[in-house]
Amino acid sequence: MKRVITISREFGSGGRDIGKRTAEKLGFAFYDKDIIKLAAQESGLAADYLTQADENISGGSSLHFTIGDMFSYGSYSPETMPMPDQIHVLLSRVINDIANRESCVIVGRSSNYILRNRDDCLHVFVHAPKEAKLRRIIDDFGVPEKNAEKELERTERARASYYRHYSGLNWGLAKNFHISLDSGLFGLEACADIITRLAQTI
């Protein structure tokens, strides 16, 4: 049976790595931000917009009603919206297409919210203590130690803001996911094992 696993994650929590390991264990396709962008480009939907895509959406009012309605009724045109919103709508379409097509692991892009009404999804949130996230940002992402804390705060703020902007929900609430894991305590491999086992049994 087809299964779609979405992974939302705090910056530096290792969530992307956990997603990749999970996909390998299950033999599922793996999609992160870059591959989703690529898929959108290849679909011909969004090549003009995606070069400037990022998650640095500044505040503003929530769009979750208009985006929901858009897909249901086709009554809004992406071209009349600000560029970040156009990008999000196009990526949402690509994420829905991917989820319709194959068993996969999708990391980021509010994919748990975009796919919230499907019943073949396992929605995962990965977080970690601050020290573990700083360590990963410095060691694995190559951020200079003196900038790490500021970079962590900036990215977490941007991610929470992006999520709230497009979903209308607060970032990091357990109830918006089927399982949330502290990768700092369990480690990346054990987290991937837990998710893999759950995906096989539900």
Next chain:
Amino acid sequence: MKRVITISREFGSGGRDIGKRTAEKLGFAFYDKDIIKLAAQESGLAADYLTQADENISGGSSLHFTIGDMFSYGSYSPETMPMPDQIHVLLSRVINDIANRESCVIVGRSSNYILRNRDDCLHVFVHAPKEAKLRRIIDDFGVPEKNAEKELERTERARASYYRHYSGLNWGLAKNFHISLDSGLFGLEACADIITRLAQTI
């Protein structure tokens, strides 16, 4: 090695049941609200106060600094505080005593916050979709169907308020727990299995 598992849970999510099953699987002692009260009474600390104990703390400012300081410096006297706060302080002492003494599962009473600085704890949060919680409140707790929704909202508000009052933290944030689980998707037995396995491996 001694292990302490704390379980915080949404009303009607089956978290208490999951805690009980987990304790049985692991051969650990099990403490919920009533047993903690009993322990406090037996210790002779709080018999006068505990008859009126409940979680219906109304708003008010956060107490987490004074409670933290109290245990560190002994500079506050429980007798000068409002009764719900006295009860909470005494229960906190009992919970700390229990955690020092034996491997156990402790349900409720902000025990994840009270024991947050220990390194032998696994902190769990259990939640469920609203429909599943209503079903359990009606079928298992015997709340009349027509009152169930109101009772759910009232208890969730009270629980969030209690938690915020004593911890200074928002209720239901994934990052305040090592693992959060949707009991509606996985079922009680599977949740207990997941927690049991994790408690054995960390």
